[in-house]
Amino acid sequence: xxxxxxxxxxxxxxxxxxxxxxxxxxxxxxxxxxxxxxxxxxxxxxxxxxxxxxxxxxxxxxxxxxxxxxxxxxxxxxxxxxxxxxxxxxxxxxxxxxxxxxxxxxxxxxxxxxxxxxxxxxxxxxxxxxxxxxxxxxxxxxxxxxxxxxxxxxxxxxxxxxxxxxxxxxxxxxxxxxxxxxxxxxxxxxxxxxxxxxxxxxxx
Amino acid sequence: xxxxxxxxxxxxxxxxxxxxxxxxxxxxxxxxxxxxxxxxxxxxxxxxxxxxxxxxxxxxxxxxxxxxxxxxxxxxxxxxxxxxxxxxxxxxxxxxxxxxxxxxxxxxxxxxxxxxxxxxxxxxxxxxxxxxxxxxxxxxxxxxxxxxxxxxxxxxxxxxxxxxxxxxxxxxxxxxxxxxxxxxxxxxxxxxxxxxxxxxxxxx
Numbered sequence: 001x002x003x004x005x006x007x008x009x010x011x012x013x014x015x016x017x018x019x020x021x022x023x024x025x026x027x028x029x030x031x032x033x034x035x036x037x038x039x040x041x042x043x044x045x046x047x048x049x050x051x052x053x054x055x056x057x058x059x060x061x062x063x064x065x066x067x068x069x070x071x072x073x074x075x076x077x078x079x080x081x082x083x084x085x086x087x088x089x090x091x092x093x094x095x096x097x098x099x100x101x102x103x104x105x106x107x108x109x110x111x112x113x114x115x116x117x118x119x120x121x122x123x124x125x126x127x128x129x130x131x132x133x134x135x136x137x138x139x140x141x142x143x144x145x146x147x148x149x150x151x152x153x154x155x156x157x158x159x160x161x162x163x164x165x166x167x168x169x170x171x172x173x174x175x176x177x178x179x180x181x182x183x184x185x186x187x188x189x190x191x192x193x194x195x196x197x198x199x200x201x202x203x204x
Numbered sequence: 205x206x207x208x209x210x211x212x213x214x215x216x217x218x219x220x221x222x223x224x225x226x227x228x229x230x231x232x233x234x235x236x237x238x239x240x241x242x243x244x245x246x247x248x249x250x251x252x253x254x255x256x257x258x259x260x261x262x263x264x265x266x267x268x269x270x271x272x273x274x275x276x277x278x279x280x281x282x283x284x285x286x287x288x289x290x291x292x293x294x295x296x297x298x299x300x301x302x303x304x305x306x307x308x309x310x311x312x313x314x315x316x317x318x319x320x321x322x323x324x325x326x327x328x329x330x331x332x333x334x335x336x337x338x339x340x341x342x343x344x345x346x347x348x349x350x351x352x353x354x355x356x357x358x359x360x361x362x363x364x365x366x367x368x369x370x371x372x373x374x375x376x377x378x379x380x381x382x383x384x385x386x387x388x389x390x391x392x393x394x395x396x397x398x399x400x401x402x403x404x405x406x407x408x
Contacts, residue, residue: 124378175212175376186402190405193405198390
């Protein structure tokens with residue numbers, strides 16, 4: 001089974017994905033790990049060489065032409081590849097990883113990229129605004145409530161634009177996913193346990 | 205605990221609400237039952253008298269100035285009350301019913317009306333388009349796929365307009381609810397069992 005997780009910034013979606021993967025003994029891939037897998041796969045090596053030459057390999061997010069997690073301001077393209085080429089490279093990588101066995105993808109439109117498969121569970125994680133702000137302020141150093149709020153709005157807008165553009169679906173809308181959960185309801189660990197229960201039911 | 209359920213037309217949300225109420229031994233209220241409760245409560249009796257005189261009491265939905273379930277075309281107002289007065293009457297009724305004990309409300313912005321309570325679980329039910337069309341065609345007699353599709357679009361648009369106007373939230377968006385489930389994932393009975401499990405976790 002493949003589990004694809006979309007999430008609001010600060011909802012704990014990534015942590016839920018990591019913990020669920022550990023519980024289920026699934027592989028776990030987020031943006032950075034998909035990047036590393038793409039690099040190791042030998043697809044378009046010139047992309048990675050060029051990027052490394054530019055000395056930006058400490059910021060793999062920039063290679064996707066996307067924002068780094070929890071960071072405002074677009075990173076410049078290091079590759080010269082356009083958005084669509086990057087999306088295709090990333091899509092090939094996600095499809096290859098999915099072929100290898102049970103895994104969890106966080107973000108990157110993986111639900112759409114893997115839409116032909118019948119073994120996907122597509123999930124969206126939200127959380128109460130107050131808890132999202134608190135999580136961001138715990139994660140980042142020295143940001144104000146106002147800055148955290150702005151980051152949430154900016155990042156969610158970007159994620160929605162990216163997802164809606166490539167998938168033709170609506171980011172964060174119930175009918176784009178099998179299941180949407182507000183992580184404030186049961187907490188991070190409670191949400192992980194619930195999802196584990198659901199995966200168990202689906203495997204019966 | 206109070207469970208509020210929003211749902212796409214044809215998603216099985218009402219059936220899920222009824223079955224979950226039976227499983228949990230909760231009271232169950234949808235539009236028609238809220239209407240009956242309002243009538244019995246003695247609030248604004250002139251509203252119901254006037255409506256009965258008009259001979260429309262076989263269509264209680266019309267008293268709310270809203271569409272009947274699964275029916276296109278607005279019913280005329282039988283009451284002379286404006287939308288906001290109807291919404292207030294309905295809100296008072298929902299708050300009174302919630303005071304009486306554990307119950308499930310389907311539709312009517314009950315999640316918003318009861319937003320001050322801390323014992324609400326707010327749920328949205330969606331379903332795959334093909335299954336929604338099939339459910340509508342099983343329910344209504346002699347409608348085509350095209351008519352079923354139009355009913356879905358029209359009714360969902362109305363529900364969204366009503367919900368968004370009164371609640372200031374977004375109908376069908378993940379962050380308006382605690383939990384959104386596509387009923388095609390586990391089926392009607394599987395979804396009911398899952399929700400029962402979740403209510404059990406919340407009551408621990």
